[in-house]
Amino acid sequence: MRPTHVGLVMDGNRRWARAAGHDDPRIGHRHGAEHVEDFLAWCAARDLQHLTIYVLSADNIRKRPGPEVDHLFTLLATTIPRILEQPAGEWALHVSGDRSLLPPATAEAxxxxxxxxxxxxxxxxxxxxxxxxxxxVEGIRAALLSSSDGEVDVDAITAGLGGGPVKEIDLVIRTSGELRLSGFFPWQSAHAELFVSSKLWPAFTERDLDRALAHFAEVRSAR
Incomplete structure (x- = not known):
């Protein structure tokens, strides 16, 4: 049994950089961004169709030091599009979040x-x-705007959410050993299974992904 939609909270870039002897957290962020390319390839090889990856929260933009956030914006404008736009790529990109918080160049890229x-x-x-x-809130607003009688239901709210065509997330993978979701898509992951890896994100491996998928299959088959 495989999940239709996998969510990923990729955490631990800064800790990975420190453990590798780097004082600059931007090195960890760069390795973390580049590691997304590996993850996409692993998921495609396992015929997974839908992914949602937590890259940057609105709170992080507001609270982290300016140079670190500026570097993240640069990665988002360069590395991420390069990975997704490869001619042989299989993944359609969707962005969910408040784009008004991004520099114009990053939002446009x-x-x-x-x-x-x-x-x-x-x-x-x-x-x-x-x-x-x-x-x-945005999902509810979209549902109300599309309603002819002012009535909305769960399906209408779900349809009004951003992201790809399949909204409900079946499996959430969290790296770095943290036992929390950090606000990761609370509506979409309401019925998801959770797999926590102790690996920091840049050290997360293909075998770790297989462990997460095996965990999902075991839990769902036991129900």
């Missing part, structure tokens, strides 16, 4: 990557400048 990958068969949603509460 991501929007262009969305346009260039729109017709691809697999779907990867990146949570960028993301806030879980705001996400739900």
């Amino acid at each position: 991501l929007a262009e990557a969305e346009r260039r990958t729109a017709d691809r068969p697999r779907h990867c949603t990146l949570a960028i400048a993301y806030d879980g509460h705001r996400d739900i």
